[in-house]
Structures are given as C-alpha cells and as structure tokens.
Amino acid sequence: MDRSPALPVLLALLCCCTACLAARQALAQAPERPLVLNTDGAPPHSRDDGSGFEDRIVTELFRRMGLAVRLVRLPSERALANANQGVDDGNYVRVAGLSALYPNLVMVPEPMSEFAFTAFTRDAGLKSAAWEDLRMRRTGIVTGWKLAERHLVGATQLTSVRDEETLFAMLAKGRLDVVISSRHTGREVLRTGGYKGVHALDPPLSTQPMFLYMHKRHAGLVPRLTETLRAMRRDGTLARLTREGLAGAEQ
Template sequence: MMCAWRLLAGLALLLYLNNGLAETLARLTAVHALIPPLAGTADGSGFLERVVREAFRRAGMALDIQAIPAERALINVNTGVDDLDLSRASGFEQQYPNLVRVPEKTMDFEFVAFVPASSTPFPTDHWNSLRDHTVAYVTGWKIFERNVGQTRETVRAPSIPSLFEILKQNRAEAVLLERWQGLHAARDAGVKVHVLEPPLARAEMFIYLNKRHSERIPALVAALQQMKADGSYQRIMRETLTATPREKADR
C-alpha cells in the first residue's frame, strides 16, 4: 500500500513539475506564528521557510510567506483568506473543518519549559509537574492551552518576545515554548535560561492547506520525501539548526 501511495505521489509530482514548465507557477500565501531559526527571518532563511518553500517549488508552486498571530493563522487558512499554515501538529482538521493536512512531516517539535539560569531546575516529565509553579505561554499555542492544567498561576503572553520579557521581569517561574525558538528568543531578550528536561511533549509537525488545495497534497508529499531522500532536507537542517547550540541556552 505504501509503495502504491509513493508511486502515485511521484506521478503527481511529475505532473505538477511539467505543468510548472509550461505555465506560470501557482502562487500561494503561507502564514505562520513562528520565529527564527524556524521562520520569520528577514531573508527567508529559517529552517521551515526553506524546507516548505523548496517543497512547493518542486511541486510547481511558489509561496509568499508572512508571520501573523497563531490564532489568526488558523482562522485565516480555515476561512480561505490564506492558503496554508506553515507548521502545525496533527489533529487540527478536527477543530477546523476546512483544513487538510499534508501527511509527510516537516520536522519534530519538542515543547519544553525554560527557567532562569539562576533558578533551581525541576524535572518536567509530566504536565502535572507545572502545578506548583507560575508558568507562561503564548496565546494560541493549542498544545499548551489543552494540556496545562492547574498551576499556581498561568500567564498568557501575546507574542514570543513578550514571553521572555515576562520571565525577565519575574512574572513567571517558567515559560513554555518549542525548543529552537525558545533558545533564540531567550538570547534576543538577553535572558540566560535552563531548558528543563525531559520535554513536556514531542510532536510531528505538518503543513496544513485550505481544503480547496487538497489536490496538491500528493505532489507535496512526494516533494518532501524526495528532499529527505536526496539529502537536501538534511543539508538545510545543518545550515539552519545544528549550528545553533541545542543543549546550551547560556551564551
């Protein structure tokens, strides 16, 4: 069954590429609520920006990518204002009926807690490990909205940069975010942090399209698989992520 799916996806990719040679590339609008090093870079050099843009190029499409708030990104794609959300975990199609998922992951996210380097780390092997602490996360990050239960206090931030201002001002003992973006945001804010281990959660991340673009899914699956097979996916990862310290937040 998997071989048949890959064959169909490969044929679909070839059709899109052939169409792209004969016609102007279809141009879609992509939205996200990410920050460097994944997206939101001034030159479009973030990891997901590069991976997704290349996958769409191979599938005969061009992308315009812009950053907007997390909740707004979901609403815009669901209502058709924009064409796709750059990166979400699985399951959003259940809440947003006009979203369809491209079933080939773009990366894995690790959702972790960051605490000031001067504080005493504590293990985060379960969501309940947060219950005796004041924590903060960004409004619209569904994994935290769904899983953070009782805490001493929960603070909701409007953006990722403001999240680390909250930590700097001691308005929260821990802030919750995806690992790569948290390390980058902490450095930008001038906050020395510890990353608490283990991660609170891990999740595969996917592109979500508005359902009017459902026919493009096989070509995008094939393009992403091709990138992983020919080494271009791994090269982009080396150039954008693995040069960034993963385990050390102190700089």
C-alpha cells in the same frame, strides 16, 4: 471507396485534441498567483527574510512542484484562523489533528520538522518537569498553541501571550515561573536578549512531528505535497535545509 487511409489522420487529430484539453485543465487548476502560506514560527524556525529552516523547507517543497509561494508570519491564533477561513492558502507547521478544530484545513501527512516543547525557568532548583507539574505554577504559553493548551487545562495561573519573546521578557521580570517555548527558539531568545539565569528543563515536555496544512480548496495538491516531502527526506534535503537554517542560531 476505401477510406482507411484517413484513419491515422483522425486518430492524430483525436490525440491532439485530448492533449490540448488536458493542457487547458492543468492551466485551469494551476494557481493564478503565488500561494500564501502563513506561519507563527519564531526564529530560527521562521524569519522575516525567509531564511528560517522551516521557511527553507516550504520554499523548496513548492519549488519542486513548480508553484510559487509567498510566506507570511502572523500571531499563532490569527495564522490558524486565516488559513481556516481561506484568507491564506495554508499554514506551517502544526501538530497533527488540527483538522478536528479547523475543518477547512487538510493536513499533509508527511512531517516537515520536529518541535521540542520545552520549559524554561529561572528556578535553579527546578531541573525537570512534566506537564502536570506546571499546573500549579505561573506558566506562560503562546496563544494558539493547541497542544500546550490541552495539556494545561485546569492550570490555575496560566498566561497566554502573543509570542515567545514576550514570554521570556515576563520570565526575566519575575512575572512568570515557567515559560513554554520551542527549544530552538528559547535558546535563540536567551542569546539575542542577553537573558541570564534562565535554563531549559530537560528532557522536553514533548517532542512532536510537525505538519503543513492546506486550505481544503487545495486538497488536490496534498498527495503530491506528501510524495515530494518524502522524496526530500530520502535525498537528505530536509536534513540539509534544517542544518542551514539553524547554522549559528544557538551559538
């Protein structure tokens, strides 16, 4: 008996089973809850309501991938520790190379933003400085800022604090000579805090590309995150969200 008419039916069943298996695997890999991404970013980089320019970029990035996220602001060192230990799913934004210090973190190799490490001072005679010029001054940084820590190794009067708001309060009281901040955040703190007589040194100490890091359990997402970020750069979304997040911040 010729059974060849059954062949198309068998092929159709095989294709159906393959599609079902692929769908089940995709569901198994999808997070069952929103991904928790933490940041140490201060305004205007990050805000409690998620309207900071880096918050906007992260939210749009994962929206395009069909993934829900919950954003959490934490002190810098704790944010890194939580992401590295897997308490949270990732951390944004950081300088390149932190996987050497935090081996459970995988860097998404497309930059999300730039960070101008800027020195602020009340010393009217100080107009510019390099990292090495700060080692003999009473200098303040945020605890967990690895690039600043590396550049200021050997500093004789280095103070590390929880956040940039504390740094500027100490500067205003004369307890520090120089503080290191994001240029954007420094300007916002000066504006909202009403500090007078403080100015930024120009040029910045360093301007660095900044990256998203994911816990290694999400390493499979990194290629898609990279390509999606690149697409957002090409279509102007990164620039637009940055402008929107900065609107009014430094007026």
